[in-house]
Amino acid sequence: MSQALYRTWRPALWEEVVGQDHIVQTLQNAIAMNRIGHAYLFAGPRGTGKTTSARLLAKAANCLAEDSAKRPCNVCANCVAVNEGRFLDLIEIDAASNTSVDDVRELRDKINFAPSQGKYKVYIIDEVHMLSTSAFNALLKTLEEPPNHVIFILATTEIHKIPATVLSRCQRFEFRRIPAPIIVKKLQTLTKQENIDIEPEALNLIARQATGALRDAISLVDQLSSISKKVTLPIAQDLLGTATNQAVIDLTDAIIKQDQSRGLEIIQTALDSGADSRQFARQTVEYLRDLLIIKLGVGKQLELTPEVRDIMNQHAESMQTEQLTSIIEDFSKAATDQKTNWHPGLGLELAYASAISWQESAPVPQVQSIPQASYSAPAASYSSPASQIAQSPTVKSSPKVSPTPKPAQSKKPAPAKKTPPAQVQDMPNQTGAAEGKMELTSENLNAEMDKFKTAIKRGNSSTVGLINSARIYVPNNKTLVLNFATQILCDMMRDENNMKVMRIVVEYFFGKDIRIICNFGDYDYTEHANDSDEEESLLDAVAKRFNGVIIETGKED
Numbered sequence: 001m002s003q004a005l006y007r008t009w010r011p012a013l014w015e016e017v018v019g020q021d022h023i024v025q026t027l028q029n030a031i032a033m034n035r036i037g038h039a040y041l042f043a044g045p046r047g048t049g050k051t052t053s054a055r056l057l058a059k060a061a062n063c064l065a066e067d068s069a070k071r072p073c074n075v076c077a078n079c080v081a082v083n084e085g086r087f088l089d090l091i092e093i094d095a096a097s098n099t100s101v102d103d104v105r106e107l108r109d110k111i112n113f114a115p116s117q118g119k120y121k122v123y124i125i126d127e128v129h130m131l132s133t134s135a136f137n138a139l140l141k142t143l144e145e146p147p148n149h150v151i152f153i154l155a156t157t158e159i160h161k162i163p164a165t166v167l168s169r170c171q172r173f174e175f176r177r178i179p180a181p182i183i184v185k186k187l188q189t190l191t192k193q194e195n196i197d198i199e200p201e202a203l204n205l206i207a208r209q210a211t212g213a214l215r216d217a218i219s220l221v222d223q224l225s226s227i228s229k230k231v232t233l234p235i236a237q238d239l240l241g242t243a244t245n246q247a248v249i250d251l252t253d254a255i256i257k258q259d260q261s262r263g264l265e266i267i268q269t270a271l272d273s274g275a276d277s278r279q280f281a282r283q284t285v286e287y288l289r290d291l292l293i294i295k296l297g298v299g300k301q302l303e304l305t306p307e308v309r310d311i312m313n314q315h316a317e318s319m320q321t322e323q324l325t326s327i328i329e330d331f332s333k334a335a336t337d338q339k340t341n342w343h344p345g346l347g348l349e350l351a352y353a354s355a356i357s358w359q360e361s362a363p364v365p366q367v368q369s370i371p372q373a374s375y376s377a378p379a380a381s382y383s384s385p386a387s388q389i390a391q392s393p394t395v396k397s398s399p400k401v402s403p404t405p406k407p408a409q410s411k412k413p414a415p416a417k418k419t420p421p422a423q424v425q426d427m428p429n430q431t432g433a434a435e436g437k438m439e440l441t442s443e444n445l446n447a448e449m450d451k452f453k454t455a456i457k458r459g460n461s462s463t464v465g466l467i468n469s470a471r472i473y474v475p476n477n478k479t480l481v482l483n484f485a486t487q488i489l490c491d492m493m494r495d496e497n498n499m500k501v502m503r504i505v506v507e508y509f510f511g512k513d514i515r516i517i518c519n520f521g522d523y524d525y526t527e528h529a530n531d532s533d534e535e536e537s538l539l540d541a542v543a544k545r546f547n548g549v550i551i552e553t554g555k556e557d
């Protein structure tokens, strides 16, 4: 095979795009009616057809077919040129490698030239979330008044990283994960045409493993068919490593039961039967991550068989959110750690040992009372109870003492961990509140915390779970920081559905122009509270250090 299978199978016509009917329909209509927009944003998981659809749109916009409803025709000179990758007016930019403001300026200078071959110059900017802030600003200027002959198609897998100002100027299309049955159907056509001998059960397995990304599914077929003439289910299982799934489930069971010998036995058996220790650690991480998703109330999005869902629901029920994230971290270390390489099982065993001792060692929650002098030290431990609002150095309060540790064998969450938010202390605040709204201070927020959370819960019940696991800072009266213990939690919060609720509720309570910063890890916000130019320096620092996402209220279209 000279070319990767997924490339040779890139749809050349709208009809070949699957699983994105709502998008295809809308774009086809726009083309048929000659109402093509100037700025599009294609968002969604990788391998679901964003680049494919962007190229189809570019091709259709420049297609010479008489009947606009038949564009792209795939036979006219322009269509052929696009298909052969030599159409000069289709410019594809990978933002991941052209992130600077100069790159965008250069683009801006060039777009004023008329198209050389076609009717439109089409710019596809892939991974657009990778652009720097200044590059975004430069792009924004262009999006404000694009020349008539220009079409922008921005594509991203991480829509939450796109500034609201850019979002509001684009027609937005959200690509969905492609359901497994549709993937199977596509793979059937493909394997038949490519003369690939593959068992239907193997196709089912591949489709499930691809989790909605058709590209991944095609790549797996490609890989499997290159190692075996006939692809059977056992071969597919071997390569995809699903035979060890049961081991992961058993291991989780052992963690919950805190059964030391059972867990080590499971690990040993898996390794003895040929499992790769890191792969096993990775699978464990994936499984636990799914439990976390279930725990946060968004398990519906997981594609699971009813039996597995039952088991997972039980597992999720028996673990606490903080426990899960902590165990996930243990096992991701095992998946990447080089130090324990010399002993294949060691990383896993250490992770397991740490996982079952979590309840004993964990929460002696030291609260976030951090005297200014000593604040350069890392902030309080993240096993501290959820939803306490960290206080500033300006306030004197003694550390709260942890709730009584609970017995090691208990499987139920310690009640103390659900402690409602502690009192809030805030930073010096400068100006007054926005008209008619409450000023954003930690005191005000603290006083309204119950109502605040109820409002969030009404918007989305899983969002409030995340908020409960965050530390909340109010470094100044325009900024609210949600600081998470781990990246996993932070990424979940960054999900658009959660952010939207948050934005609306914050705006409702505190007015417009409040920045909500979502990040993870230790960070000394108080250090920046008194800077003269405090907003900028805070935001810059966060963006640099923690890849923080900044959401602003009142900025959505």
Ligand SMILES: Nc1ncnc2c1ncn2[C@@H]1O[C@H](COP(=O)(O)OP(=O)(O)O)[C@@H](O)[C@H]1O
Binding pocket: 005, 006, 007, 009, 010, 011, 016, 017, 018, 019, 020, 045, 046, 047, 048, 049, 050, 051, 052, 053, 178, 213, 214, 215, 216, 218
């Ligand atoms: N919705 C889809 N319909 C048909 N093929 C698809 C679809 N999504 C992905 N593919 C297949 O996967 C390959 C990569 O898709 P691509 O459009 O580059 O994904 P994305 O840009 O969303 O990451 C395509 O060449 C095609 O083979």
Ligand SMILES: [Mg+2]
Binding pocket: 050, 051, 052, 126, 155
């Ligand atoms: Mg792409």
Ligand SMILES: [Zn+2]
Binding pocket: 062, 063, 064, 065, 071, 072, 073, 074, 075, 076, 077, 078, 079, 080
């Ligand atoms: Zn054409």
